[in-house]
Amino acid sequence: MHKLDESLLAGIPPFRKLERAQIREILDAAQALRFDGGVAVFSEGMPVERFFLLLDGHIRVVRTTPGGEQIIALHISPGQLFGIGAAIGRTTYPATAMTADDCVALAWPNRLWPVFVENYEGFATETYKVVGERVGEMNNRIVEMATQQVEQRIANAILRLVTQTGRKVEGGIEIGMPITRQNLSDMTGSTLHTVSRLLSGWERDGIVLSERRKITVTAPHRLVMLSGAAG
Amino acid sequence: MHKLDESLLAGIPPFRKLERAQIREILDAAQALRFDGGVAVFSEGMPVERFFLLLDGHIRVVRTTPGGEQIIALHISPGQLFGIGAAIGRTTYPATAMTADDCVALAWPNRLWPVFVENYEGFATETYKVVGERVGEMNNRIVEMATQQVEQRIANAILRLVTQTGRKVEGGIEIGMPITRQNLSDMTGSTLHTVSRLLSGWERDGIVLSERRKITVTAPHRLVMLSGAAG
DNA sequence: CGAAGCTTTGACCTTGATCAATACGAGTGG
DNA sequence: CCACTCGTATTGATCAAGGTCAAAGCTTCG
Known part of the structure; x- marks a missing residue:
């Protein structure tokens, strides 16, 4: 050694x-x-x-x-x-x-x-x-968990991951560790189905980009809005 | 002094x-x-x-x-x-x-x-x-919060109060501090309405007795069952 | 190529929140 | 003592968020 x-x-x-x-x-x-x-x-x-x-x-x-x-x-x-x-x-x-x-x-x-x-x-x-x-x-x-809707909780979970492990890449900030829909649902007390639906929606809206086990946030400010940080 | x-x-x-x-x-x-x-x-x-x-x-x-x-x-x-x-x-x-x-x-x-x-x-x-x-x-x-239904969470909240502040009284164990439906809902991320309904039901079933700002558990074991402690 | 893991999407249904109305008890001021 | 009010509790009707069920597609890997 x-x-x-x-x-x-x-x-x-x-x-x-x-x-x-x-x-x-x-x-x-x-x-x-x-x-x-x-x-x-x-x-x-x-x-x-x-x-x-x-x-x-x-x-x-x-x-x-x-x-x-x-x-x-x-x-x-x-x-x-x-x-x-x-x-x-x-x-x-x-x-x-x-x-x-x-x-x-x-x-x-x-x-x-x-x-x-x-x-x-x-x-x-x-x-x-x-x-x-x-x-x-x-x-x-x-x-x-006590007060927010699933959508806000998931937004918050992603934001937390971004601040903790995010790295700047072309076109956004990428979460620096592999993360599945299932993982996100385990973080928020939700289901992978709901997470998948929401992420699909966000991808359609241009807020995130996601591949297999990878998520890139392209519009962090909009995610913050969604997270319910009292706009 | x-x-x-x-x-x-x-x-x-x-x-x-x-x-x-x-x-x-x-x-x-x-x-x-x-x-x-x-x-x-x-x-x-x-x-x-x-x-x-x-x-x-x-x-x-x-x-x-x-x-x-x-x-x-x-x-x-x-x-x-x-x-x-x-x-x-x-x-x-x-x-x-x-x-x-x-x-x-x-x-x-x-x-x-x-x-x-x-x-x-x-x-x-x-x-x-x-x-x-x-x-x-x-x-x-x-x-x-992530995994249990409201009923189980409320049962757990009450059990926690009982172990922390409970005192034996005739016919059961009484929670040693004033506690409202609203308080319980604030502990569980629920609403006072839902708490009220559940407590009414439990009272009907002889599991608890409750007055204004007071709760007495008459059948703790049944509450434990409800709390989802893997029966 | 098959298998396993990850993702997507649709249809449906349950839980529990929301809306609304009412009632009761306790303290306060007249 | 009564009227009023405020905090607490009950209960019904309605509705939507999101879980469950089901099916299928896509990657990666052995």
Whole structure:
């Protein structure tokens, strides 16, 4: 295994305030992992043994109901910590982490969590800020689900994906990870049929372009209108 | 102002591991507050200046949409910390805290948060455990909203209230705080009409008893069945 | 080429929202 | 004490959003 480069952690919030030497220590304690697309990094209910940092690829955090339906709780982009149950006193993972495409991640054993918190100034604060953001996002989802129509929820889901993973391409902004109608319906508590119908409509109206597992937003402002952001 | 008694904080998780003298310090730094029912302790968007511990009464954590609809994100029972945005790096409150009935709370200025974390062993860990529980609860709500029918969501909402605030009375378990049809609809993203119809039906079937702003569950097991806990 | 996964589209039906009317209880002021 | 009002609750009638059922087409891949 080759040595990991220190620049990997340079810009990432929890590590931002650290010395070069400290980052070296952290990297030396890390295990680097590769995953194919569509596999589980960890599963709901498993004991929390490690925490992760996603370096490349995209991860869907998924919960499954007793009835077998699944809903996507969260997406993780490169540079984000995930599986941080340790930070909030969980002993088992509350959800499953599925890779959406090929992924590279670092992993540390759980027992290092308190060590990092103890030794690295700002690590705890920055991490809890991330937790805070996710709580905020979850809160928004709850409000959305409770008050908005399916069309608005789907518009919001797409906008969220765009801001999190979007990249500019000719003619619009493309979502940087593979995404199916089914995925979108799992994010919004809807059905793939409804999502398909809506996307077809939007494509007819020139708001999006979509191919198999790919969506490009050509008129973001109009999507924002549709999302019900109180025009 | 009379001195606060140390027993107040005795059994409360974040303070559980502390010495008597430490509890004294904490209490001396606290401000005791009284609120009538139906008022805001703090409001969405306000800067986070204090954190609170609810001693008596009940609090609804509420978010309001641009369109004026409101949804209830969380209920706080006596003994719980709330308004702890400081813990997760928030600078403004993400929601409004409304008293459901008359309340008594302690408040500390925000700058004491890091002091508590620093000086009192276990304070941080226990608090983050609380955060973790709330995150879990929010997650469940999202899944519920995405996959369940209104009837199941309302059953679940009532069951949650029962476990959080229920007290045994003759003939069943009574929810320990005032709760209207409208409140229930705000918790489930439904309407007071639908809630009323369902409760009427349940009352006819002998599952609940309800008066004005009061609900008593007479057949909890049947409510659990209805809640869709995979029978 | 067949199979599996993704997408589209039409027809139909159920859930629960909306509209509307009424009633009841509790607090307030005359 | 009564009239008024406001917040709460009930119930019926109607309607539409979106789920379900069904069928078929298109890609990609082994």
